Amino acid sequence: MEGEIGFLGMGIMGKAMAMNLLRHGFKVTVWNRTLSRCDELVEHGASVGETPAAVVKKCKYTIGMLSDPAAALSVVFDKDGVLEQICSGKGYIDMSTVDAETSSKISEAITSKGGHFLEAPVSGSKKPAEDGQLVILAAGEKVLYEEALPAFDVMGKKSFFLGNVGNGAKMKLVVNMIMGSMMNAFSEGLVLADKSGLSSQTLLDVLELAAIANPMFKMKGPSMIQNNYTPAFPLKHQQKDMRLALALGDENAVSMPVAAAANEAFKKARNLSLGDLDFSAVHQTVKGGEH
Ligand SMILES: NC(=O)C1=CN([C@@H]2O[C@H](COP(=O)(O)OP(=O)(O)OC[C@H]3O[C@@H](n4cnc5c(N)ncnc54)[C@H](OP(=O)(O)O)[C@@H]3O)[C@@H](O)[C@H]2O)C=CC1
Numbered sequence: 001m002e003g004e005i006g007f008l009g010m011g012i013m014g015k016a017m018a019m020n021l022l023r024h025g026f027k028v029t030v031w032n033r034t035l036s037r038c039d040e041l042v043e044h045g046a047s048v049g050e051t052p053a054a055v056v057k058k059c060k061y062t063i064g065m066l067s068d069p070a071a072a073l074s075v076v077f078d079k080d081g082v083l084e085q086i087c088s089g090k091g092y093i094d095m096s097t098v099d100a101e102t103s104s105k106i107s108e109a110i111t112s113k114g115g116h117f118l119e120a121p122v123s124g125s126k127k128p129a130e131d132g133q134l135v136i137l138a139a140g141e142k143v144l145y146e147e148a149l150p151a152f153d154v155m156g157k158k159s160f161f162l163g164n165v166g167n168g169a170k171m172k173l174v175v176n177m178i179m180g181s182m183m184n185a186f187s188e189g190l191v192l193a194d195k196s197g198l199s200s201q202t203l204l205d206v207l208e209l210a211a212i213a214n215p216m217f218k219m220k221g222p223s224m225i226q227n228n229y230t231p232a233f234p235l236k237h238q239q240k241d242m243r244l245a246l247a248l249g250d251e252n253a254v255s256m257p258v259a260a261a262a263n264e265a266f267k268k269a270r271n272l273s274l275g276d277l278d279f280s281a282v283h284q285t286v287k288g289g290e291h
């Protein structure tokens with residue numbers, strides 16, 4: 001990837017991903033709505049752009065990592081947004097988790113100005129982002145995908161090219177729908193074990209050796225039994241993903257009662273003001289009582 005890379009959105013993920021690019025020798029210009037969140041990146045050698053448009057003007061390639069469809073649309077379409085400076089020879093890569101319709105809207109606007117577009121949502125959370133171990137689910141313009149590979153190889157352990165715009169978004173939503181449902185089943189299991197007089201730690205030990213062993217149970221289990229929900233993947237974003245996945249199920253007439261129940265639990269957790277905690281805090285909705 002020649003030249004400087006622009007990076008919009010210095011949240012949990014954007015910050016870790018941009019930091020990784022800097023560590024591997026890329027020149028990076030960052031922007032965040034709350035500007036102070038760029039400070040740590042500047043200490044590590046990043047430049048700051050005053051607006052998304054200013055970043056795109058300066059950089060041949062710009063990456064977005066924003067919270068949800070509204071944020072992803074806002075940085076592109078609003079005043080001083082990406083669209084004001086995107087043009088032939090420039091690429092925009094949206095790595096946010098959004099629905100296919102949002103991604104297509106952005107793609108059409110970028111390409112109508114002669115720019116190139118790729119959606120590239122990621123699987124993997126804060127730690128994989130810090131360690132360059134994300135799984136990248138790209139779709140859109142193949143040429144831009146190939147140009148972006150040196151950066152994807154730094155941010156991720158594996159990149160998939162899934163074809164037309166929308167396929168990356170859909171794949172990501174399917175994966176997170178499964179993950180959100182699993183987290184609910186896991187939470188119920190932890191509480192059931194505890195209330196039945198079993199040791200939660202022994203349950204984790206058994207699960208780790210069982211056919212259903214997985215990295216998520218292994219990583220989240222110990223902190224969940226300590227009621228520690230320091231955010232890696234904010235619960236409000238997981239609920240957004242369940243909502244978007246259920247809408248995809250509606251469109252395709254796929255009955256998803258398990259995902260629908262999981263979504264209700266995440267909504268309940270948001271209602272209990274747990275939205276900014278890690279998505280594993282849905283555990284608290286099963287436990288009940290004080291949190
Ligand atoms: N955390 C995780 O484990 C993972 C998250 N994702 C997805 O990646 C994306 C980012 O997640 P994460 O970093 O955790 O989220 P954070 O909540 O930590 O960061 C969200 C970012 O979006 C910005 N933002 C929100 N609203 C707007 C807006 N209206 N205009 C401009 N910027 C806005 C925030 O800016 P400000 O600082 O000003 O609020 C911040 O930079 C989400 O789509 C999420 O679903 C994907 C994989 C893993």
Ligand SMILES: O=CCCC(=O)O
Pocket residue numbers: 097122123124125176233
């Ligand atoms: O979208 C967030 C995914 C988090 C993860 O894959 O661990």
